[in-house]
Amino acid sequence: MVGFLVGGAGGFVATEAFAAFCHFVLGVTLDVEDTPALLVVFAGLPPLLAVVGAILGVRIAARESGGDR
Numbered sequence: 001m002v003g004f005l006v007g008g009a010g011g012f013v014a015t016e017a018f019a020a021f022c023h024f025v026l027g028v029t030l031d032v033e034d035t036p037a038l039l040v041v042f043a044g045l046p047p048l049l050a051v052v053g054a055i056l057g058v059r060i061a062a063r064e065s066g067g068d069r
Contacts, residue, residue, distance in 0.1 A: 003060075007053020011046030 019042075022028050032039040
């Protein structure tokens with residue numbers, strides 16, 4: 001559960017950091033209405049990283065409990 005939450009939060013932070021970088025450093029404000037692919041990335045990255053975090057959390061928990069013998 002912790003891996004799922006940390007992965008989802010990490011995905012959200014990654015998308016927001018990318019948007020802030022584009023806005024402040026590059027001077028480009030991202031508009032998801034004009035670019036459907038950008039909308040897919042911004043909507044899909046947090047759930048994808050949440051699932052990856054959950055899988056990693058299960059693997060780490062199994063390794064620490066001795067489940068991978």
